[in-house]
Amino acid sequence: MRADIELMPQDIPDRKGGGKVFVVIDVLRATTTIIEALSNGCTDVIPVVTVDEAFDLAKRVPIEGTLIGGERGGLKVKGFDLGNSPREYTRDVVSGKRVILTTTNGTKALRSIAACENVLVAGFTNAHAVVQRCLALKADPVMVPAGGERKFSLEDVVCGGMMMDLLEREGVALTDAARAACILYRTFAHDLLEMARNSEHGRELIRVGLEDDLALCVQTNVSSSVPVFRDGSIRVD
Amino acid sequence: MRADIELMPQDIPDRKGGGKVFVVIDVLRATTTIIEALSNGCTDVIPVVTVDEAFDLAKRVPIEGTLIGGERGGLKVKGFDLGNSPREYTRDVVSGKRVILTTTNGTKALRSIAACENVLVAGFTNAHAVVQRCLALKADPVMVPAGGERKFSLEDVVCGGMMMDLLEREGVALTDAARAACILYRTFAHDLLEMARNSEHGRELIRVGLEDDLALCVQTNVSSSVPVFRDGSIRVD
Numbered sequence: 001m002r003a004d005i006e007l008m009p010q011d012i013p014d015r016k017g018g019g020k021v022f023v024v025i026d027v028l029r030a031t032t033t034i035i036e037a038l039s040n041g042c043t044d045v046i047p048v049v050t051v052d053e054a055f056d057l058a059k060r061v062p063i064e065g066t067l068i069g070g071e072r073g074g075l076k077v078k079g080f081d082l083g084n085s086p087r088e089y090t091r092d093v094v095s096g097k098r099v100i101l102t103t104t105n106g107t108k109a110l111r112s113i114a115a116c117e118n119v120l121v122a123g124f125t126n127a128h129a130v131v132q133r134c135l136a137l138k139a140d141p142v143m144v145p146a147g148g149e150r151k152f153s154l155e156d157v158v159c160g161g162m163m164m165d166l167l168e169r170e171g172v173a174l175t176d177a178a179r180a181a182c183i184l185y186r187t188f189a190h191d192l193l194e195m196a197r198n199s200e201h202g203r204e205l206i207r208v209g210l211e212d213d214l215a216l217c218v219q220t221n222v223s224s225s226v227p228v229f230r231d232g233s234i235r236v237d
Numbered sequence: 238m239r240a241d242i243e244l245m246p247q248d249i250p251d252r253k254g255g256g257k258v259f260v261v262i263d264v265l266r267a268t269t270t271i272i273e274a275l276s277n278g279c280t281d282v283i284p285v286v287t288v289d290e291a292f293d294l295a296k297r298v299p300i301e302g303t304l305i306g307g308e309r310g311g312l313k314v315k316g317f318d319l320g321n322s323p324r325e326y327t328r329d330v331v332s333g334k335r336v337i338l339t340t341t342n343g344t345k346a347l348r349s350i351a352a353c354e355n356v357l358v359a360g361f362t363n364a365h366a367v368v369q370r371c372l373a374l375k376a377d378p379v380m381v382p383a384g385g386e387r388k389f390s391l392e393d394v395v396c397g398g399m400m401m402d403l404l405e406r407e408g409v410a411l412t413d414a415a416r417a418a419c420i421l422y423r424t425f426a427h428d429l430l431e432m433a434r435n436s437e438h439g440r441e442l443i444r445v446g447l448e449d450d451l452a453l454c455v456q457t458n459v460s461s462s463v464p465v466f467r468d469g470s471i472r473v474d
Binding site for chain 2: 006157175184199
């Protein structure tokens, strides 16, 4: 096995997934929110790219109790049930419900990779469980930090680096990019919250009043859920 | 000022250069070779993308003493005067001569950025001089590691990180990507040769018998030449 990471978002229309498992990471906050929702009994999350798509889908597939969540500019969209804060996706709110989710970067990254066979959803909260799944699948892991438009995302690469650190301990070979991510993780491992607070994305969330999300998003190994994205829907097995 | 780095090669057809200075890095070996050639009295280097283009240009513009250099698979192309090893570009060989150069990644990266106003050529050998030039230009530096096809290049990012380290000491702000490059540089600074030897590209060069190039390519601060790419040609002012 050999693990790789795309250190910047790549515009790859023809991404081939043969023999690989793609791991989508958007720590702040889409993938952390998805993990939290599914850990709390949400039946499935449908990632969509635009706000209109979210409203349309909710209308076309009127399943009782479907919730629409997501953000633009970090904040809840008018008319949505939920924003993109994992704190909102409690058991009381999401248990037994489907969530349609649209976020600025994370759901786009997921949709761009929808055609691949093996796609997992990761954050710091479930990184250990995702690594175990990658090892069980015996496919080469490719970490895909969501980032923004052609934009490096420090917290996502550090999260990918944490998984590289765990994979390397299990004897998995790392590409140069994966080694670089691993070095970045080890640099920040002693204080992931401080890393998140000082990251470009973290500073933006603090600016719009969402600082409390950061501590939740950098908790490690608190969820054993491994969300799988298949046929347009994200579920835990 | 704010310094940034493209941690992976970006396919940006409409790259805008307004208020920016782009710094192309291909440590192993294109930019190191260009710096060496110009430091040794070569009049100018014309980067071209294909081998045919190199032969055609040499025929169309038959300037006495024009040399054709470059590599495919790391090795000198049949019919070329020189390969892509900086060791070949001695004063005896290149002084007063024009060089037409084509390499797998470096000259492609240069040509992709040809339309921008400020484009400099950097390697470990001239990194200090390039940083001084960036400061004098008062434009935001964007480091462009050449890498390969959508491929992360550790040695180029570490070289970019060395320049970020120097820029930060001069009070220049760094993006998250630039900070990451800086961390990678500091991790490997104590033994750049070992870093190059263990990099994917370094291992490939060792495999084809070009190990001796590595030590030359990771020398720091040995050239004060700052090659400038303008109107299709690379020169020192």
